[in-house]
Amino acid sequence: MTDRIVVVGAGYAGAGTIDSLKDEVPDAGLKDDVELVWINEHDYHLVLHEAHRVIRNPDVASKITIPCESILPDWGEFVQDRVVGLDTDDRTIELEDGEPVDYDYLLLGVGSATAFFGIDGLREHALTLKSLADAREIHEDVKAAAADASVADPAQVIVGGAGLSGIQTAGEIAEYRDEHDAPIDVHLVEGLEEVFPNNPDDVQQAIRSRLEAADVNIECGEFISEVDDDTVYVGGGEDEAPDEMPYDVLVWTGGITGREELENTDLEKDERSRRVFADRDFQTSDDRVFAIGDTALIDQGEDDVAPPTAVAAWTAAEVAGENLVNAVQGRPLSTWTFEDKGTLISVGDEAVAHDIDALPFETFGGIGAKFLKKAAATRWIASITSVSRGMGAWSDM
Numbered sequence: 278m279t280d281r282i283v284v285v286g287a288g289y290a291g292a293g294t295i296d297s298l299k300d301e302v303p304d305a306g307l308k309d310d311v312e313l314v315w316i317n318e319h320d321y322h323l324v325l326h327e328a329h330r331v332i333r334n335p336d337v338a339s340k341i342t343i344p345c346e347s348i349l350p351d352w353g354e355f356v357q358d359r360v361v362g363l364d365t366d367d368r369t370i371e372l373e374d375g376e377p378v379d380y381d382y383l384l385l386g387v388g389s390a391t392a393f394f395g396i397d398g399l400r401e402h403a404l405t406l407k408s409l410a411d412a413r414e415i416h417e418d419v420k421a422a423a424a425d426a427s428v429a430d431p432a433q434v435i436v437g438g439a440g441l442s443g444i445q446t447a448g449e450i451a452e453y454r455d456e457h458d459a460p461i462d463v464h465l466v467e468g469l470e471e472v473f474p475n476n477p478d479d480v481q482q483a484i485r486s487r488l489e490a491a492d493v494n495i496e497c498g499e500f501i502s503e504v505d506d507d508t509v510y511v512g513g514g515e516d517e518a519p520d521e522m523p524y525d526v527l528v529w530t531g532g533i534t535g536r537e538e539l540e541n542t543d544l545e546k547d548e549r550s551r552r553v554f555a556d557r558d559f560q561t562s563d564d565r566v567f568a569i570g571d572t573a574l575i576d577q578g579e580d581d582v583a584p585p586t587a588v589a590a591w592t593a594a595e596v597a598g599e600n601l602v603n604a605v606q607g608r609p610l611s612t613w614t615f616e617d618k619g620t621l622i623s624v625g626d627e628a629v630a631h632d633i634d635a636l637p638f639e640t641f642g643g644i645g646a647k648f649l650k651k652a653a654a655t656r657w658i659a660s661i662t663s664v665s666r667g668m669g670a671w672s673d674m
């Protein structure tokens with residue numbers, strides 16, 4: 278009798294797990310006993326942590342999209358469809374277009390959605406950055422706003438949220454402005470006290486100085502409280518009027534939450550965010566269902582969970598493949614602990630590196646940081662496809 282392993286999602290979590298299963302299944306002598314099905318809404322893996330590059334130059338899309346068929350082993354099956362439901366009692370996945378798919382073991386790697394925190398008007402008026410289509414839409418809207426603007430009356434582009442996505446998005450919009458000599462004012466609004474919140478002061482200041490050098494106006498310390506057709510309202514309270522920031526384009530990157538497709542599953546989830554609880558071996562409250570990447574809140578002990586980052590997803594994926602095979606064989610599962618390998622963050626063509634493994638410097642920029650940032654993306658692409666495809670992306674990362 279064969280067991281069917283289904284992997285949902287083709288981000289770092291899903292693509293990495295497929296890459297791991299490609300070796301784990303044959304190594305365990307299970308190639309004839311396991312059916313592998315990979316489901317994703319698109320037929321490509323997107324290198325999401327470089328998606329902001331497409332805002333500056335849509336041609337970069339071809340470098341950061343990798344056909345799923347080129348990652349999947351020839352004994353696996355790929356299904357392009359959107360998962361819209363999951364029945365853990367029947368062990369069935371419901372698809373938007375196709376017939377339901379049964380599983381014996383399931384890996385959920387559907388990533389996350391943008392959180393709007395109930396801020397009035399934000400969902401209706403803001404663009405988000407979670408997909409290639411999102412990045413292209415931001416590019417088009419910024420371009421159109423600049424075309425309608427003038428040096429005397431520049432287009433106002435506001436990025437809300439100064440975490441990894443927001444900082445890198447603001448950096449790319451500033452590069453677009455400079456490369457096209459476009460009349461654009463770029464603003465980065467962060468509710469907490471500094472850019473890249475909850476990180477050490479030296480890395481925050483290294484990022485701030487590069488954003489300022491790129492002519493990005495930084496507003497920290499007050500949260501966006503409301504958005505309407507043409508104005509972002511920041512701060513304000515009972516006795517105080519909010520600051521008003523007129524905008525032409527608003528991009529919101531201020532938080533993540535679980536995907537609504539998993540809302541009605543029986544899996545135990547965080548009530549507020551809908552992200553699925555998983556143990557260190559990635560098992561959820563249902564022992565046939567595993568979850569990693571942004572989808573999951575993976576227990577790390579002492580009330581801690583793994584962060585929602587590309588590095589966490591791709592390192593967990595290596596162990597997830599192993600554990601799916603262990604589960605099929607009825608063997609004990611391995612555990613995974615997130616290891617912080619440091620931060621690499623771009624501000625346009627500049628980059629900042631912080632706390633990188635095995636390097637003696639805490640925080641640095643310049644050519645060294647740029648090299649490491651390029652190398653991280655190139656290495657990932659090479660690891661799931663080929664060195665030549667990885668090197669082909671180098672110049673655009």
Ligand SMILES: Cc1cc2nc3c(=O)[nH]c(=O)nc-3n(C[C@H](O)[C@H](O)[C@H](O)COP(=O)(O)OP(=O)(O)OC[C@H]3O[C@@H](n4cnc5c(N)ncnc54)[C@H](O)[C@@H]3O)c2cc1C
Nearest residue numbers: 286287288289290318326359360387388570571585586587
């Ligand atoms: C602009 C930006 C910059 C970032 N920069 C960094 C960085 O510098 N460093 C870093 O570590 N992290 C960075 N991140 C975060 C990082 O990209 C995420 O943590 C990572 O992508 C999570 O991987 P994942 O596989 O869990 O989800 P994703 O990469 O989001 O993949 C989810 C997959 O599931 C698919 N999917 C979703 N729902 C369904 C469904 N219902 N049915 C079928 N398929 C579905 C999606 O199409 C996608 O293929 C950045 C994120 C963004 C947006």
